[in-house]
Amino acid sequence: MAGIRLENINKKFGKTEVLHQVNLEIGDGEFVVLVGPSGCGKSTLLRLVAGLEDITAGNIFIGDALMNRIEPQHRNIAMVFQNYALYPHKNVRENIIFGLKRAHAPKDVIESRLSKVVNILGLEDFLARKPAQLSGGQRQRVAMGRALVRDAKVFLFDEPLSNLDAKLRNQMRSEIRRIHREYQTTSVYVTHDQVEAMTLGERVVVIRDGYIEQQGTPMEIYLHPDNIFVATFIGAPSMNILDARLFDGYVELEGCKLVMENGTPGQHRELPKTGLPVKLGIRPDFFIDRRHAGDGEALAVIHNARIDLIEPLGFDKELDVQIGSQLMKVRLDLRTQATEGDTIDLCVDMRRTHLFDIDTGQRLQ
Amino acid sequence: MLGKRTWVENGLLAAAIFVVVAFCLFPFVQILSTSLKHQFDWGNPSLIPVKLNWNAYGELLGIRSAEQVDVPDSVKRLLENPSISESQRRKILDRYQTTSDVFPFLRYFLNTFMLSASAAAVSLCLSVFGAYALSRLRFTGQTVIQRSILFVYMVGGVLLMVPLYQMSVKIGLAKSVGGSLVSLLLIYIIQTLPVSLYMLGNYFRTIPYALEEAAAMDGCSRVEAVFVIIIPLSVPMLMTVFVYCFIIAWNEFLFASVFLKQFHQWHTLPLALQTLFMSKNAIWDRIMAASMLTMIPVVVCFLFAMRNLTGGLAEGGVKE
Numbered sequence: 001m002a003g004i005r006l007e008n009i010n011k012k013f014g015k016t017e018v019l020h021q022v023n024l025e026i027g028d029g030e031f032v033v034l035v036g037p038s039g040c041g042k043s044t045l046l047r048l049v050a051g052l053e054d055i056t057a058g059n060i061f062i063g064d065a066l067m068n069r070i071e072p073q074h075r076n077i078a079m080v081f082q083n084y085a086l087y088p089h090k091n092v093r094e095n096i097i098f099g100l101k102r103a104h105a106p107k108d109v110i111e112s113r114l115s116k117v118v119n120i121l122g123l124e125d126f127l128a129r130k131p132a133q134l135s136g137g138q139r140q141r142v143a144m145g146r147a148l149v150r151d152a153k154v155f156l157f158d159e160p161l162s163n164l165d166a167k168l169r170n171q172m173r174s175e176i177r178r179i180h181r182e183y184q185t186t187s188v189y190v191t192h193d194q195v196e197a198m199t200l201g202e203r204v205v206v207i208r209d210g211y212i213e214q215q216g217t218p219m220e221i222y223l224h225p226d227n228i229f230v231a232t233f234i235g236a237p238s239m240n241i242l243d244a245r246l247f248d249g250y251v252e253l254e255g256c257k258l259v260m261e262n263g264t265p266g267q268h269r270e271l272p273k274t275g276l277p278v279k280l281g282i283r284p285d286f287f288i289d290r291r292h293a294g295d296g297e298a299l300a301v302i303h304n305a306r307i308d309l310i311e312p313l314g315f316d317k318e319l320d321v322q323i324g325s326q327l328m329k330v331r332l333d334l335r336t337q338a339t340e341g342d343t344i345d346l347c348v349d350m351r352r353t354h355l356f357d358i359d360t361g362q363r364l365q
Numbered sequence: 366m367l368g369k370r371t372w373v374e375n376g377l378l379a380a381a382i383f384v385v386v387a388f389c390l391f392p393f394v395q396i397l398s399t400s401l402k403h404q405f406d407w408g409n410p411s412l413i414p415v416k417l418n419w420n421a422y423g424e425l426l427g428i429r430s431a432e433q434v435d436v437p438d439s440v441k442r443l444l445e446n447p448s449i450s451e452s453q454r455r456k457i458l459d460r461y462q463t464t465s466d467v468f469p470f471l472r473y474f475l476n477t478f479m480l481s482a483s484a485a486a487v488s489l490c491l492s493v494f495g496a497y498a499l500s501r502l503r504f505t506g507q508t509v510i511q512r513s514i515l516f517v518y519m520v521g522g523v524l525l526m527v528p529l530y531q532m533s534v535k536i537g538l539a540k541s542v543g544g545s546l547v548s549l550l551l552i553y554i555i556q557t558l559p560v561s562l563y564m565l566g567n568y569f570r571t572i573p574y575a576l577e578e579a580a581a582m583d584g585c586s587r588v589e590a591v592f593v594i595i596i597p598l599s600v601p602m603l604m605t606v607f608v609y610c611f612i613i614a615w616n617e618f619l620f621a622s623v624f625l626k627q628f629h630q631w632h633t634l635p636l637a638l639q640t641l642f643m644s645k646n647a648i649w650d651r652i653m654a655a656s657m658l659t660m661i662p663v664v665v666c667f668l669f670a671m672r673n674l675t676g677g678l679a680e681g682g683v684k685e
């Protein structure tokens with residue numbers, strides 16, 4: 001086992017630069033999730049670590065060894081490919097144990113590891129089949145098995161659960177966690193599913209257009225996003241970003257004065273008389289119906305929000321709400337009686353909201 | 366449109382197909398028929414022999430000894446000429462009566478087989494790696510190489526015969542049997558390589574590169590990946606290429622006729638057939654039987670190749 005260190009990684013395909021000055025340190029035994037929209041360079045980053053692509057500039061270390069010039073087959077990495085890449089002429093069993101056989105693992109080790117992995121992945125019935133005779137989800141599980149069975153220094157997962165149904169995906173997620181807890185193998189896991197990122201990662205790295213936007217524990221990223229992109233990308237439904245004005249000690253949103261208990265961010269700046277235009281970020285989950293708000297908390301109130309649409313989700317209701325000229329999503333629990341067309345007073349804890357610079361999208365400090 | 370043909374259309378289509386197939390097959394049927402006819406039957410236009418005659422096959426395969434050829438009347442009259450000395454007379458008679466050189470079919474068969482099989486094997490090995498390089502690797506001069514390979518194929522044949530023979534004379538290969546055979550082997554390999562490279566290269570391109578990446582993750586070097594992934598997945602195409610090379614070499618006449626002219630023992634079947642046609646042993650049933658026997662391996666190869674042309678071995682490995 002070993003950690004991974006990326007130093008100033010640059011990757012160009014021809015003239016297009018796909019990764020820019022990426023610095024990332026992954027501790028020994030850590031489980032890191034790379035998350036970002038499609039095409040942001042997650043797979044590319046993974047393939048650089050695997051050695052399947054050459055880096056344009058920068059250094060990659062695994063453990064303390066510089067990997068830049070090490071062939072992929074000598075890096076002792078197991079990888080789950082986004083497109084499975086199973087050996088079509090080998091059956092499931094042969095596919096899974098191929099790597100162990102190449103490494104000349106003893107027979108009994110091969111057998112015990114195989115049966116364990118097969119058991120976890122529920123592949124018992126398919127061992128003799130060829131990949132062409134499997135469904136997409138089954139193939140994906142074989143691809144997982146082929147990696148998990150190995151005794152590798154590093155596991156790389158490229159969207160390994162994308163083809164599974166919701167139930168199987170949940171189940172596999174917990175299995176991956178369990179396996180990681182047991183083997184403690186350094187793992188890098190790529191996904192564009194932010195739920196997966198939140199539940200799996202010890203650390204989440206948010207990538208956009210080849211830049212690392214933010215990294216931290218799932219909760220850090222959720223509660224303290226550095227910029228609008230991260231704020232809206234992580235969390236579902238995504239954070240409302242509203243036009244507001246910042247004054248000393250409060251934010252004015254569509255005529256409502258939302259007082260901030262722990263002071264004004266960006267206090268060092270000169271605030272104009274008419275207020276500083278800012279973006280106010282509020283997660284839909286952090287609204288409370290005023291009627292159900294407790295007394296003790298110091299909550300800001302948004303008056304007279306008009307309800308456009310209500311979607312009951314069981315325990316929650318998701319509301320499309322209009323305040324002034326702006327739309328936002330609100331999630332309230334099932335006690336809320338309001339119906340479409342009503343107006344409602346919403347409370348929000350200003351410590352859970354975020355102010356972003358209107359130009360750069362960065363959070364105001 | 367599909368499945369909407371009337372029976373009239375179906376009938377016409379079938380008839381048309383029949384005509385075309387019959388037209389193509391007729392020469393072969395003619396060969397087979399003549400090879401099985403007795404001499405008295407040769408002029409008979411019917412394709413079915415009056416009485417089956419297996420003698421020619423028997424002779425060629427060495428199962429029965431060759432029939433003596435009757436000395437033609439013209440020659441008999443010539444021999445009666447008193448001005449011919451006794452030794453000359455014997456010489457002439459000998460030419461007609463010895464049967465040793467009728468057509469040692471098995472010998473020629475083996476010659477041809479060894480030559481074709483080794484040419485095909487070497488060509489296949491070279492083209493596996495060549496095609497892999499051309500389809501997977503990026504190197505300077507790649508396009509030039511790729512183009513010039515096809516160029517070699519387009520030039521080929523008669524144009525190169527004289528220079529190639531001169532070359533092999535100059536370096537001393539053409540002097541000995543071994544040297545000549547080696548030259549011929551090289552020529553066959555070079556002649557078949559372009560198409561082999563082309564066929565295999567195109568096939569390799571259909572095998573997803575991700576499979577090799579997966580093999581690399583499992584600890585295979587590039588060359589190992591060729592052996593454990595590419596080759597097993599290409600078996601049908603490899604066989605097809607082998608058969609193609611084999612057939613080309615098997616039927617080749619031009620170069621063999623030049624390079625093996627002096628080495629009768631090492632003649633290949635096409636050469637031997639040609640010699641047979643020209644010799645006094647050129648009896649129709651024998652010629653036709655020899656042609657038939659020459660053709661059979663080709664047909665067998667072809668059927669074999671057809672069976673292997675079912676693709677789809679590489680399916681199911683990657684998500685499309």
Ligand SMILES: Nc1ncnc2c1ncn2[C@@H]1O[C@H](COP(=O)(O)OP(=O)(O)OP(=O)(O)O)[C@@H](O)[C@H]1O
Binds near residue numbers: 040041
């Ligand atoms: N071989 C290549 N040549 C040129 N451009 C490439 C190549 N591979 C990837 N790219 C580009 O690099 C960018 C990042 O690709 P990458 O596959 O890493 O995205 P990703 O984050 O994995 O996306 P997804 O979630 O859709 O898998 C994309 O814009 C893509 O077009």
Ligand SMILES: [Mg+2]
Binds near residue numbers: 042043044082158
């Ligand atoms: Mg990807």
